[in-house]
Amino acid sequence: MSDSAQGLIEHQPTPTAPDILRGRWVRLRTLVALRWAAVFGQIAAIIVSITLFSLEINIGLAAVAIGLAVIANLVSITVFPKNARLNERNAIAMLLFDTLQLAFMVFLTGGLHNPFMVLIVAPVTVAATALSTRATVIVGSVAIAATTAVADFNIPLHTQGGETLVMPDVFVFGIWVAVVTSIGFLGLYTRRISSELQSMSEALLATQMALSREQKLTDLGGVVAAAAHELGTPLATIKLVASELVDELDANADLRDDATLIGQQADRCRDILQSMGRAGKDDMLMKSVPLVTLVEEAAEPHANRGKTLEIAVVSKLNDPSDEPIVARRPEVIHGLRNLIQNAVDYAATTVWIEIDWTPDDIKLRIIDDGRGYPPQLIGWIGDPFIRGRKSQQDKGQRREYKGMGLGLFIAKTLLERTGATLSFANGTEPYTGRPHPREKSGAIAQVLWLRDDDGIEQAPAKGGLGENLLFG
Template sequence: MSLPVSVLPEQRLVQLRYAMVALGLLALAAAGFSGVELAWLPCLAALALLALVNFMLPRTGSRGALLSGLAADVLALSLLLFASGGAANPLSSLYLPPVLFAALLAPGLAPWLLGALALACYGVLFVWHLPWPVAGGDSAYAFSLHLVGMWWTLALSIALIVGFVSYLARTLARREAELMAARETQLSNEQMVALGVQAALAAHALSTPLSTLTLLCDELAADYGDDPALGEDLALMRGQLAHCRDALARLRHGAEPPRAPEPVLQVLAHQLEGWRTLRPDVVLDTRLSGDEQVCAALPPALWPAICNLLNNAAEAGGGHVELSAEVAGGALALDIVNREGCLSDAQLARAGLAPQVSAKPAGLGLGVMLTHVTLSRLGGTLTLNNDAAGGVRACVRVPLAPAGEC
């Protein structure tokens, strides 16, 4: 599993190296205007070498490219120190950041080898270097320049170490958050696979009892069809059994591709009418808005997810549910509100992430979680919150894939 990172640490080092080259050129220009005597050719060669190596390094973030760049930093710094006083130059403290970066980004033997290279170069500079730059032979000025250099070296080291280590800390924190989100998604997917297996077993086990109940219902209707009260109950029973058979059929064909593009609001209204026939005891107030000509290939799994929310709202809302829908901006937005009850902060935080304790006599507490996972798979979102006017509001947002003519 790969996690997206905006800028890799190795790429940040490349950017930092270019910044150091620019800073070095500015420092050389300032030294020239101040009358400091330097061996200009070695200094410019060191900066040119560093820029060339940085340009030639691959941008793949490989370990070899990282260590090659840090070794080039050490060698370029050694050449600069050779041309400006050797080990007595306060810039020698800048050997530390490359070794630190190697230890952070490539732990193991490589940082020790880079540290040994830095020590060897620093040791050579004790005996082999050009004289310390002095303006007009003024030793007091040279010592003052040394002190200023020590301050700037300390400031630059602090900026490099604090800036880069802070960047690494932010990168690690972001990766940890992405890993946690991926772990939550994986756990949710595993739960859904387990529920899918149980649903398939339940569908297989319920098929025969449903057929038997349907036959019994037909026989009772034939024998007692003249009784108006009983006939009405039998008609309701037949409708409920038909709904169960349709649910099993949808389960069998749930993996089918979406249908042809259809008018979104028209299909939604048709589905809501079907839900009303199953819940005649519930008052459903609907408000549909938006372009009625917008068409999309709606996945079949969307409707059971919306029905779960409607059923939950009907049970919690005392038989009255408000639904508003709008098609705009390439998305279908649904707000489902019941005006009774509220959710605790803990319930709001875990809504859709795990089964909840259901207050319904036959409830399993799975409806919201199933809806949340279904909408996530479709690229949509589900948010629950306590409405300011009372009750609970469920907000559903589902992106609509562009479609041609209906």
């Protein structure tokens, strides 16, 4: 590898997962493979044109055009590592080269009278799929300019008998319109689909990270509880010995004070371990809990954020002894917690969490007294990275959040993985856009599980939830 090539590779920033997902990095091997396909296709087209259709083609200039593409590929695979990734600038340069090389080949073979002119759309499609909107516009603009240029300036196709192959002007104009329209439409369409896929990939990555964090916290609680259990005996021994030393050291006040201090610090260690281990006991509550308890756990982090949280079983027909026992799964807790957080963020004073169950389903409704969902966005709730123009009233609120719909997307994705169906609505019709404190007039998020084998409900163990299990 040459020094210049090595320097170019070293100065390229290392691609990270989000960079790749956003399409700012393209594998060199991919573009090289596409160019090889174009080279062999051009060679095959020239051979067929000469042998089967007896066309006269300037072989010398065609060989120069194809040779440039071959040389570019050979340099790329020789100088750069096989696993090299191009940044956006380098990828744009390669696609522009391919566009101009194809335009030159079409210039040599009749311009828009050559049906292979439609292939100039290919580099634009690649840019729209893998690069940014800016890159797509650059490659598309050059492709349109090249198409317009070869429409007026080209070497006509001739047969070996001297006949010139031309189409009527109206057909030529139609081909130009078709190619330009295809560049714009396919570029826009492909870019739109690619952007949605990239946004979904980023959002799913964030979802996986959130779920992984929740699982790690749960596992950490178990480790802390195990430590508290294992250290209980030696701490009790230290406490006992310290107490005996205090009784035997009445004549030596300094040593007696030291022994007392040892006992106090042992008590402190015991209290700390007990406090840390409360959330990590290895019992059946780690695996299944009553429905109301699960909701309370999900709402706990938002209980002291200046808004009133009211959790209640709304139907008087519900028998407390028939309360569903549900799986205590990280995705359920994290999903409900995100919905509650969203309600607390936008509530004026109060958030209501209504719990209901029937023999057929389990239903949760999270209601606030805020302004509610903008009607134009209700159909999009649950999609990642919802962008919209914020009003002056909105700009002063929730500064700590980007407000791009990612939290609701994570909640919806996690809960749907457990078999839930989510729906969103407003508490008032028509939409007023104003909060009504202490009235159920704001946003409503409903979570519904069917009580079947695919839901979150678990059959309670005989005699209750089950006995605690010992570590070790």
